[in-house]
Amino acid sequence: MNILITGAGGQLGRDLIRVLSKKHKLIAKTRKELDITNEQSVREAVLKCRPDVIVHAAAYTQVDLAESRMEEAYMVNSFGSRNIALMANEMGAKLVYVSTDYVFDGTKGAAYNELDRTNPISVYGHSKLHGEKFVQLICDKYFIVRTSWLYGKYGSNFVTKVLANAQQHSELSMVADQFGSPTYTYDLARFIEQVIESERYGIYHASNRGMCSRYEFAEEILRIAGHSAVRLNPVTADSFPLPAARPVRSDFDDKAIRYNGFPRLRMWRDALQSFILEDLNIDSERIQTDEIMNETDKEELGNG
Structure with a gap:
């Protein structure tokens, strides 16, 4: 498949390249190469490569700075995701939106599954949840992949x-x-590869188990x-x-992974x-x- 990756310079983005390049044609865009908050830039980039799949890993992830830079966080995580979703839908492309455990408030007292009520308690969490809402409202073919406590080979963690x-x-x-639930970005990238090769759309909780x-x-x-x-x-x-x-x-129950027959993360x-x-x-x-x-x-x- 022809796959566009946003946020390709980040920890997950670089492991997505490591995993997906073995079987697919990639167009990998770093934050500097594609400003997702610019609707016209997103449109031009997507029309140029005409992807079958967009893996949207670009995000504003500075959780504490987001409290004082609210507009920037919402522009990237919410409005930027809206721009990506609009073009994915126009192209008929599958969209993977990488989200977070911070859409929950952490008060359940047990692992969260995909049907649990969201209730973010930070600007970052709210902005990522708004991104999820845009994806759900705009796209027909989407995978919302929530993950947590990421670490990987590339970058500081x-x-x-x-x-x-x-x-x-x-x-x-x-x-x-x-x-x-700590999550190894290489394992997450492998899971994303599995879902994009399917048509089992919806929300997934994808972290290493435990x-x-x-x-x-x-x-x-x-x-x-x-x-x-x-x-x-x-x-x-x-x-x-x-x-x-x-x-x-904010640990995860991988109910959707099990229900849809995907291999569970280790x-x-x-x-x-x-x-x-x-x-x-x-x-x-x-x-x-x-x-x-x-x-x-x-x-x-x-x-x-």
Whole structure:
């Protein structure tokens, strides 16, 4: 198939290229190459490549900055997604819209399935939910793929920050009262490949299976990487006050994946081990970094 990828320079975008390029023809657009908030630019790009599928991975993902840059977040996540949806529908193309666990408030007390009521508690979550609504209203052939706690080979993320900090400090504090499902972008890209080769449209919760706290996630990262000397201290989310509220528990139930007969994503610990030992190749060489974490990095490390 002829596939247009937006947000191709991001963690997920680059793994989408890694996965989809093996079988399909790709037109990969980074944020600089395609401004999705510009309706005319989107129109020209789509008319030029005439895709069979659009994988819309471009997004404003700076959760805390979104609280003070509301207009920018809505322009990208809501209006930009509307522009993509309009052209996907005009072309008769399948559309994958990558969404987030932050469309939920985290108060259910159990894993969220696709039929659960949404109730975002941050500007970021609201803007992504509005993007979902545009896709549902405009498109006939769509896959809304909600995911969570992404990490991957390309770019900075919770896993790489924990590993970098473990080389600089003998003691780390991690939030132990927020829970979710870590997701390896390579596994998510493989799932997206499976859905676009089908016509089983709808909403999907796609994360690596299982649930953990940020503390448990960091504990497993350090164990796999062999940083047994680093001490982890569990703390509450209140220890890392941030502008945007996070769901207390936002892990996923992959009901739609099971119902539609797709292979389930693997358990989060198995995916994490593959990432650290294979993508990061940490068993043959230690991760080397001269990154000096600023205070913002430290906040994100604790609270995600």
